[in-house]
Amino acid sequence: MTAHLRRRAPLWFPPADTADEDGLVAVGGDLSPERLLLAYDCGIFPWYDEDLPPLWWSPDPRTVLSAEGLHVSRSLARTLRTTPLVLTWDRAFGDVMRACGDRPGHGTWIIPEMIAAYERLHALGHAHSVEAWHGDALVGGLYGVHRGGLFAAESMFHRETDASKVALVAAVRSLFRAGIEIFDVQMTTPHLARLGAEEWPRSRYLARVAKARTKHVRLDGIEINVCV
Numbered sequence: 288m289t290a291h292l293r294r295r296a297p298l299w300f301p302p303a304d305t306a307d308e309d310g311l312v313a314v315g316g317d318l319s320p321e322r323l324l325l326a327y328d329c330g331i332f333p334w335y336d337e338d339l340p341p342l343w344w345s346p347d348p349r350t351v352l353s354a355e356g357l358h359v360s361r362s363l364a365r366t367l368r369t370t371p372l373v374l375t376w377d378r379a380f381g382d383v384m385r386a387c388g389d390r391p392g393h394g395t396w397i398i399p400e401m402i403a404a405y406e407r408l409h410a411l412g413h414a415h416s417v418e419a420w421h422g423d424a425l426v427g428g429l430y431g432v433h434r435g436g437l438f439a440a441e442s443m444f445h446r447e448t449d450a451s452k453v454a455l456v457a458a459v460r461s462l463f464r465a466g467i468e469i470f471d472v473q474m475t476t477p478h479l480a481r482l483g484a485e486e487w488p489r490s491r492y493l494a495r496v497a498k499a500r501t502k503h504v505r506l507d508g509i510e511i512n513v514c515v
Contacts (some may be wrong), residue, residue, distance in 0.1 A: 292316030
């Protein structure tokens, strides 16, 4: 039976491996920084829509990207070498998150209370963004949560062709160079599969996260580049 969490109740999650067949671990609770950080430490993340209570998930399998497994096609490699885009770190977190949620006609789980919650995490130094700029225009990027050696990427967007791919490849290469051991992308999409995403059984993911989250990795002020 799925656990039900009360708002402002003592911080707790059932074990992630008790999730139902869809990966749902718990319902309810709140989006306080403490609860969000505990969720990521436990291999769990929130994903829900307006007019619903928070829903907490740990899918099986879990999809990750690795520096050595990252597949960059010839055409993407050419784009990385010639792109006019400038990449930055943590320059426009809120703008990136809002752009990720701007999906007219498709719906979004990046609702106002999620934006407010993750902006709090960003202010506390636990959530970060990569921005892709063309001149003064923000044309792509991604954001995620950092816990030790884990970076849990939440969403990305593009307003120019390949801008999100450039940001993602740069993020993977730069964060692993900084000491990140797991780059979590949650679930496989055709786009991620083409980039070499791997599916791990949940048991492997949880075991790796339990070790990685205790590692001390500093991400403040890191340089983001594609390292081609």
